[in-house]
Amino acid sequence: MTERNEAGVWQEVPSxxxxxxxxxxxxxxxxxxxxxxxxxxxxxxxxxxxxITDTVPRVDGQETSLxxxxxxxxxxxxxxxxxxxxxxxxxxxGARSAMALADKGRxxxxxxxxxxxxxxxxxxxxTGWMNTTLAEVKNRVDLLLVVGSDIESAxxxxxxxxxxPQETLFSQDIESRDVIYLGKAPSGDASTSPKxxxxxxxxxxxxxxxxxxxxxRALIAGRALQADQVGGIAISVLSDLAEQLKAAKYSVVTWSxxxxxxxxxxxxxxxxxxxVKDLNVQTRSSGLPLGGKEGDTxxxxxxxxxxxxxxxxxxxxxxxxxxxYLSDSLRMLADDEVDTLIWVSSFDIDRTPPKTDATxxxxxRSGMTFDQxxxxxxxxGTPGIDHAGRAFRTDSxxxxxxxxxxxxxxxxxxEVLSAVEQAx
Amino acid sequence: MLMKxxxxxxxxxxxxxxxxxxxxxxxxxRIVAEPTDGKIDQEINLRGKVVMAGAxxxxxxxxxGKVNIARTMLPEDHAADVVARTELMRSGCGHAAPSxxxxxxxxxxxxxxxxxxxxxxxxxxxxxxxxxxxxxxxDKGGYVMLGSDDYLLRMMAANDxxxxxNNYVAWTITHSQAIGVKVVNPGGINAFKFNxxxxxxxxxxxxxxxxxxxxxxxxxRAVKELGIPHPLxxxxxxxxxxxxxxxxxxxxxxxxxxPMHMTHIQFHSYGTEGDFKFSSGAAEIAEAINxxxxxxxxxxxxxxxxxxxxxxxxxxQHAAHSHAHxxxxxxxxxxxxxxxxxxxxxxxxxxxxxALQWMIGxxxxxxxxxxxxxxxxTDHPNGAPFTSYPHLIRLLMDKSxxxxxxxxxxxxxxxxxxxxxxxxxxxxxxxxxxxxxxAAKLVGLADRGHLGVGGAADITxxxxxxxxxxxxxxxxxxxxxxKMVVENGDLIDVTWGTTHVVKPEYDNSIEKxxxxxxxxxxxxxxxxxxxxDDEIVDDGRGSLTIQPLHKGGPI
Numbered sequence: 001m002t003e004r005n006e007a008g009v010w011q012e013v014p015s016x017x018x019x020x021x022x023x024x025x026x027x028x029x030x031x032x033x034x035x036x037x038x039x040x041x042x043x044x045x046x047x048x049x050x051x052i053t054d055t056v057p058r059v060d061g062q063e064t065s066l067x068x069x070x071x072x073x074x075x076x077x078x079x080x081x082x083x084x085x086x087x088x089x090x091x092x093x094g095a096r097s098a099m100a101l102a103d104k105g106r107x108x109x110x111x112x113x114x115x116x117x118x119x120x121x122x123x124x125x126x127t128g129w130m131n132t133t134l135a136e137v138k139n140r141v142d143l144l145l146v147v148g149s150d151i152e153s154a155x156x157x158x159x160x161x162x163x164x165p166q167e168t169l170f171s172q173d174i175e176s177r178d179v180i181y182l183g184k185a186p187s188g189d190a191s192t193s194p195k196x197x198x199x200x201x202x203x204x205x206x207x208x209x210x211x212x213x214x215x216x217r218a219l220i221a222g223r224a225l226q227a228d229q230v231g232g233i234a235i236s237v238l239s240d241l242a243e244q245l246k247a248a249k250y251s252v253v254t255w256s257x258x259x260x261x262x263x264x265x266x267x268x269x270x271x272x273x274x275x276v277k278d279l280n281v282q283t284r285s286s287g288l289p290l291g292g293k294e295g296d297t298x299x300x301x302x303x304x305x306x307x308x309x310x311x312x313x314x315x316x317x318x319x320x321x322x323x324x325y326l327s328d329s330l331r332m333l334a335d336d337e338v339d340t341l342i343w344v345s346s347f348d349i350d351r352t353p354p355k356t357d358a359t360x361x362x363x364x365r366s367g368m369t370f371d372q373x374x375x376x377x378x379x380x381g382t383p384g385i386d387h388a389g390r391a392f393r394t395d396s397x398x399x400x401x402x403x404x405x406x407x408x409x410x411x412x413x414x415e416v417l418s419a420v421e422q423a424x
Numbered sequence: 425m426l427m428k429x430x431x432x433x434x435x436x437x438x439x440x441x442x443x444x445x446x447x448x449x450x451x452x453x454r455i456v457a458e459p460t461d462g463k464i465d466q467e468i469n470l471r472g473k474v475v476m477a478g479a480x481x482x483x484x485x486x487x488x489g490k491v492n493i494a495r496t497m498l499p500e501d502h503a504a505d506v507v508a509r510t511e512l513m514r515s516g517c518g519h520a521a522p523s524x525x526x527x528x529x530x531x532x533x534x535x536x537x538x539x540x541x542x543x544x545x546x547x548x549x550x551x552x553x554x555x556x557x558x559x560x561x562x563d564k565g566g567y568v569m570l571g572s573d574d575y576l577l578r579m580m581a582a583n584d585x586x587x588x589x590n591n592y593v594a595w596t597i598t599h600s601q602a603i604g605v606k607v608v609n610p611g612g613i614n615a616f617k618f619n620x621x622x623x624x625x626x627x628x629x630x631x632x633x634x635x636x637x638x639x640x641x642x643x644x645r646a647v648k649e650l651g652i653p654h655p656l657x658x659x660x661x662x663x664x665x666x667x668x669x670x671x672x673x674x675x676x677x678x679x680x681x682x683p684m685h686m687t688h689i690q691f692h693s694y695g696t697e698g699d700f701k702f703s704s705g706a707a708e709i710a711e712a713i714n715x716x717x718x719x720x721x722x723x724x725x726x727x728x729x730x731x732x733x734x735x736x737x738x739x740x741q742h743a744a745h746s747h748a749h750x751x752x753x754x755x756x757x758x759x760x761x762x763x764x765x766x767x768x769x770x771x772x773x774x775x776x777x778x779a780l781q782w783m784i785g786x787x788x789x790x791x792x793x794x795x796x797x798x799x800x801x802t803d804h805p806n807g808a809p810f811t812s813y814p815h816l817i818r819l820l821m822d823k824s825x826x827x828x829x830x831x832x833x834x835x836x837x838x839x840x841x842x843x844x845x846x847x848x849x850x851x852x853x854x855x856x857x858x859x860x861x862x863a864a865k866l867v868g869l870a871d872r873g874h875l876g877v878g879g880a881a882d883i884t885x886x887x888x889x890x891x892x893x894x895x896x897x898x899x900x901x902x903x904x905x906x907k908m909v910v911e912n913g914d915l916i917d918v919t920w921g922t923t924h925v926v927k928p929e930y931d932n933s934i935e936k937x938x939x940x941x942x943x944x945x946x947x948x949x950x951x952x953x954x955x956x957d958d959e960i961v962d963d964g965r966g967s968l969t970i971q972p973l974h975k976g977g978p979i
Contacts, residue, residue, distance in 0.1 A: 002952070012949045023952045092554060093963060103515050124497050128752040128766075130742075134947040135547075135759040139574075140617065161947065169574055169760060169945050170631065249619065280742070284619045286757055304495045305487075305524045305555045308502040308517035318508040319515045322499055390550065390959070397489050397758055399550045400952055401959065414963075 002403040004029075009037065014391075014400040016091065016384045017047030017347060019292035020134060021393035021400045022157055029406050034385060041156035048385065050349055052366045052408055057378040066411060066419075069378050073342065073361050074423035076375065080340040082316070083107035084358075086329040087343040089294040089351055091389035091402060094413035095302035098344065101421045107342070108314040109303060110329035112351055113296040116258030118324050120289050121300075121310050122266040129273040132252060132286035133395040138162045139169040141177060143248040145241075146199075147272055148183035148209050149256040151290055152190035158290070159190040180241065182216070183209050184259070202241065204231040206261070210268045216242060217275040245279055254288040292394030294347050295383075301392055333358060346380050346413055363413055381410035425465045426451045427906065432470030432885060435852050436477065438861040438874030442853045448475070450881040453905035457877050470885055473900055476856045477873050478537025478882030480863035483657075483687055483722050484804040486527055486564070487541045487555030489548045490734040490764035493754050494521040494805070498732060498768060500750070512918055520731045520768075520805045528560035529915050530811055535884035535899040538921065539810075540867055541566035542606055542657060542687065543736045545762040546573070547948075549600035550955055556923065557966050561904055563872070563882075563921035567657045568600045569736055571607035571639045572614035574760040575941060581632040586645055586978075587931075593646040594930035595938070599954040603868060603924050603971060604654030605647050606687075608736040609661060610636035613763040616739035623739070625661050625671050625678065636661050637678050644682040650928040651976025653868025655683030655720060660692050663740045667696040669705025676712045676719055682979075685866065688724025688803040689713075690785040698840055700776050704784045707842070710791035713798070720866055721792065722799035725785035725816055727808035728773045734766045735806065741765020759946065771808070779837035783830070787841065789820055790848045795857040799866065814896035820850040821892045868971050869924060881906035920965040927970050 002023075004010045008030065014023035018041065026038035027048060034048045057069035077083050085102050088095065088111045102109045111117065123129060137144075144163060151158055164174060179191045179199035183206065191199040204212050208231025215230045219242035228235050245251050253276055260268060272287065279285035291297055300310040307313055312327035313320040325331070332338050333356045342361045343353035349368040353360050359375045362368070366379040383389035384402030389412070392399045429448040434441050449456050485491050495502075495517075502517035507526050509515040516523030518530065531539055539559075544552045544566040556564040570576055570593065579589055593605060611634055612623040618630050625637045644656040660675050662668040672692040676684075686692070695703035713719050730749075735741050738755045741764075745753045748767040755765040771778040785807070792798040800817070804810035819826045827844055838844070850858075864873020871880045883903040889895035898913030909917045935950065942950040960968045 012951055014948075014952055021948065023949050096558070096963075100514070103509055121496065124493075124752075124754065125499055126752060128497060128748075128754040130755045132757045133759050135761070135945070136617070136757045138947060139760055139945060165944075167944065169578075250617070284617065300496075301492055301551070302554075304492050306514070306516065306558060308495050308506075308521070308523045309499060310496055315509075315515065319506040320502075320517065321506075322502075390554070392551075396492075397545075397548050397551070397756070398948060399554075400948065401550075401956070 010405055013405070014384065014402060015044045015047065016295070016391045016402055018044050018157065019155055019290065019394045020158055020161065021292070021391070021398060022161060023400055027405065032406055032408055034405060043156060047347060050365065050367050054366050054379045055410060057376070059376050061373045066378065069376050070416065070419045070423055072376050073420045076340050076359055076361065077105045077420070077424060082338050083340040083342060084110060084329045084332060084338045085342045085344070086110040087112045087345045087351065087353065088299045089345040089347045090299065090413045091295055091383035091391050092298055092302060093389060094344065094346065094383070094417070095295070095299040097414045097417035097421065099303055099306045101417050102315050104421055104424055106315045106318070108327050108329065108332065109311055110327065111296050111299050111311045112345065113258060113291065113294055114311050114328070117291060117296055117300060117310070119257040119260055119266040119269050122324065123270045123273055127270060127274060129287050130276050130280055132288055133397050134162050136286070137252050137288060138165055140250040141252045142172065143244055143251040144177065144179045145245065145251060145253045146179065146181045147213065147253060147255040148206060149259040149290070150184045150187045151254065151256055153187050154256055154293070155290055156190065164194055178244070182212065202233055202237055204233055208232065210271070212238070213268050213271040217271050217278065220245060220275055221278050245285065246283060248285070249283060251279065251285040252288050253285065254290055256290040258291070288395070290394050292392065294351060295391060297392040297394060297396045301396060330354060344413055346382050363416055366410060378416055379410055380413050380416060381408060386410045387412045426459055426463060428464045428467045429470050429475065429883070430467055432473045432475035434475050434875060435856045436875040437853055437857045438864070439876050448875060448883065450903070450906045453881055455875060455877055455879045455881050468901070474852065474886040474888050475875070476884050477860040477875050478884050478902065478904065479535050479859040480867065480869070480873055481531070481536055481539040481801065481810060482799050482863045482867050483542045483801045484539045484810055485541060485543065485734050485806070486539050486559060487524065488544055488552035490736065490766055491521065492555065493764070493766045494732045494734045495523070497752060497754065497766065501730065501732070512915060518811070520809050524555050524558040525560060528562055532561040532902055532904065532909055533913060533915055534811070534813060534897065535886070535902050536562060537882035537902070537904050538563035538872060540564065540603070543608060544568045544600060544602055545736070545758060546596050546600045547759040547761045547953070549602070550959070553601060553923065553955060553960060557962050560918050560920055561909055563924060565603040565924035567604035567606035567654065568597055568602035569606045569608055569762050570596060570643060571610045572612065572762055574614070577611065577614060577629065577632040577634050580634045580638060580642060586642070586649070589642055590646045590649050591930040591934045593643065594650050594928040595934055597652070598927055598930070601923065601925050601955045601960055603926050604652060604657055605643060606657040606659070607639065607643055608659040609663065609739055610639040612636065612661065612739045613736060616742065616763065617757050621739065621743065623661060625674050640675065640679060644679055644684050645979065648682055649976050649978055651973035652926055652928055653971065653974050654866060655685045657685045657687055659687050659737065663691050663737055664744060666694045666702045669693050669695050669709060672709055673712050676716055679718070681718050683718050685720045687722050688801065688806065689721040690724045690726065690781065690788060690807070693784050693788060700836070702777055702780060704780060704787060704841055706784045706787035707791060710788055713792050714794070720797045720799070722801040723785050723788050724801055724803035724807045726771050726778065726781045727802060727812045727815065728771045728778070728782070729808065730768070730770045731805045731808055732766065732768045733806040734764070736762055736764050738763030738765045741767055773833050776834045776837050779834035780840060782833065783837060783841035783843045786819060786826065787843050787846065790846045795854040796862045796865070798858060799863055800858045814893045817855060817896045818891070818893035821855065823847060823849050868926065870972050922967045922969040923960050924969050924971055926973060928973060
């Protein structure tokens with residue numbers, strides 16, 4: 001459990017920033033300054049160490065009380081024809097309060113990472129998948145296929161924690177594990193084994209990935225192909241990969257949907273997931289979607305159990321009206337369908353609201369700066385630093401308890417949005 | 425405030441009270457004795473009404489990862505039953521995979537005041553509790569799933585003594601905040617990860633060399649020795665496989681007389697006779713239940729229509745994936761701990777197999793003699809959504825209605841079933857046993873499921889009606905902890921129920937080894953795995969009720 005010793009040092013601190021919920025961090029807290037002492041990485045260190053600047057809410061650029069700022073948000077919502085509550089970089093209770101507010105205020109809900117997340121949800125809702133979770137990867141993977149994603153740039157400790165552990169439950173020789181990249185090449189050496197075995201890279205452009213994945217699936221399904229190359233890759237190379245996947249006892253195919261940033265990438269995710277199903281006719285294979293950033297999995301989970309749908313429901317008619325296209329908040333903003341945007345971003349000062357003519361309210365992490373001052377800005381606490389909370393990690397199965405590490409006095413998103421709901 | 429419920433026809437099997445006119449007095453959420461000073465603050469006239477304790481669903485998938493996968497993957501199912509917000513209630517969705525809020529409201533509107541999630545994965549328990557926390561009105565709790573977890577199988581492979589296993593079971597139940605222990609396809613979910621595709625009762629897991637029979641014996645003994653009131657909750661081997669009745673019979677006799685609850689027994693009662701090589705094993709299974717007093721069952725009745733099956737049994741869900749309707753499905757391997765599988769499914773009355781499944785469930789209900797040992801479930805949502813309970817009650821209480829429905833089903837299935845010849849009709853008293861007194865006793869709820877002094881004032885009031893479906897669909901009143909929450913079938917107040925748990929004792933030295941295991945092999949620290957009492961209380965709506973243990977100790 002996260003605990004503090006006498007010197008003000010916290011042990012076993014979980015990170016809500018890294019997507020894989022590393023909870024082996026050692027952190028010191030000196031007054032308001034947080035320092036990661038052990039097991040940090042660039043993303044987690046930035047997450048914990050971003051200093052507090054603002055602590056006072058602003059309305060139209062003028063400092064005011066929290067109560068006034070809350071009243072102002074309630075007024076804006078009352079006068080609004082279409083409010084969007086988005087960003088939603090928050091934790092369990094922040095998500096609960098956002099859903100309650102959207103329900104009462106007839107708003108639309110969306111998350112800042114939905115563009116990626118929906119590449120997966122559309123597949124789940126159309127054909128499904130066979131997926132796995134991190135501890136299974138850690139103990140079982142014998143072949144890791146990374147599709148179209150430089151995962152170490154977004155998940156710096158994924159390899160160290162999940163692919164190259166000291167030992168595993170089933171006496172596997174770690175060096176026997178193979179890592180293969182299809183599409184983007186890795187940006188660093190995290191995928192290189194402890195003894196120096198490098199990942200194989202089968203490069204292709206994003207634009208060719210849909211076709212390359214289709215061919216790989218076809219080869220695994222035993223279909224005859226006339227072509228001798230696809231996307232610059234010789235078919236023989238993909239045939240070898242297909243044979244490796246079929247021979248593997250527990251292959252894992254991973255991708256970061258955020259990095260599959262091309263039109264209709266959901267079709268490629270679907271091909272990948274159906275390929276995993278095909279492999280399971282004879283052997284075992286699993287998918288592992290990587291996400292879990294900015295509270296995205298937490299928020300989608302809460303929305304699903306409270307409304308039946310992940311993000312992108314509109315409550316305008318009094319019930320959740322789900323539409324992955326119509327309720328895409330970026331599309332709505334671009335098409336001027338929104339008069340009030342409530343943007344929640346309590347993890348990362350760089351995840352600021354999109355540029356818009358809509359009246360903008362920001363519940364943001366202290367330290368956030370804006371090109372254009374929002375109508376209301378409330379600096380809120382960060383879950384797992386300024387207040388306790390809970391957060392899901394990438395696999396949507398495991399959630400971690402987040403503890404309060406310092407007393408900053410910053411309100412939680414839950415407190416602010418619940419107060420707005422009361423004031424409505 | 426003292427409330428008097430006057431003159432109702434009390435059906436309270438926990439106290440042997442069968443349709444006797446009595447008054448009930450309620451104060452501070454509890455049933456109390458008649459006040460000696462005669463001072464009554466509020467009186468509600470229940471003359472002529474049927475009064476029972478609030479109903480308890482002892483097996484319903486209302487929270488946790490697989491349920492939320494089911495919700496997320498079924499937008500088209502929700503679309504037909506979206507639920508608008510009211511001044512009182514949040515919006516949501518109903519039918520097969522309802523939102524947590526709607527589930528709570530609808531349970532209450534049917535007179536249910538508690539529901540128990542039967543498959544809480546230890547590593548996913550936090551999520552199950554988050555979802556149940558967002559389920560209003562009803563009390564809740566759950567059974568924690570063991571038996572495919574690497575740690576237990578490793579202990580068994582090393583032939584660790586029973587006391588060590590008891591400690592591990594008690595530690596897990598405590599820190600996942602559960603009230604019982606469930607096993608699903610014992611060892612099979614784990615075996616699937618090693619690419620085994622079936623696991624019979626005496627078949628060894630290829631890695632650990634452990635069999636399902638051994639797992640059941642070890643866990644049933646642990647539950648008994650720890651004094652956990654709810655017997656080991658067993659989803660057996662070979663779910664859905666024709667011929668699995670023999671495995672089920674073997675499982676019943678193989679448990680050495682230890683208490684065992686066999687869940688959704690309907691799905692485990694299939695023979696292989698007839699042209700379709702699929703037949704009813706209900707008579708043999710019921711006979712085995714009747715003669716083995718250590719066995720309890722719930723039925724897992726199927727009813728016709730679209731639903732979704734959400735199960736921890738990744739092995740059998742994968743095997744069944746070609747039946748998914750619509751054609752989409754999910755399985756997951758989970759954390760060297762467990763797994764799950766989610767398949768939408770449509771039960772069709774003109775399908776021979778589905779029609780016979782319906783008959784097998786009803787045969788089981790009607791052939792098991794002791795209503796204290798059989799429980800009314802559809803394995804929500806796997807056999808049907810829980811909202812179909814009033815219809816199911818009518819099927820049990822009304823022979824002519826039952827036979828009318830039967831006569832419309834697949835004709836070959838009708839010929840293969842003896843259902844039409846069974847005359848039994850359940851009485852109100854027996855329904856109250858199955859859904860109240862017996863369920864509370866089975867789950868281990870000392871203060872629920874009865875109307876005696878000291879009990880929680882969870883009370884449901886019905887208008888007697890020969891149309892039992894109508895009667896049980898719309899209670900006149902439902903009181904939750906003494907507060908009226910339903911009037912004339914409509915919700916009038918939203919309260920938040922408690923979470924029932926047990927806290928068996930264990931030797932804390934087990935944590936030394938567990939901590940090393942978590943550190944080395946898992947992906948979260950042991951300390952962060954544990955769910956604190958504060959997490960159950962959460963934002964203040966939640967509370968924890970610790971139920972008493974039985975006398976345990978070595979058998």
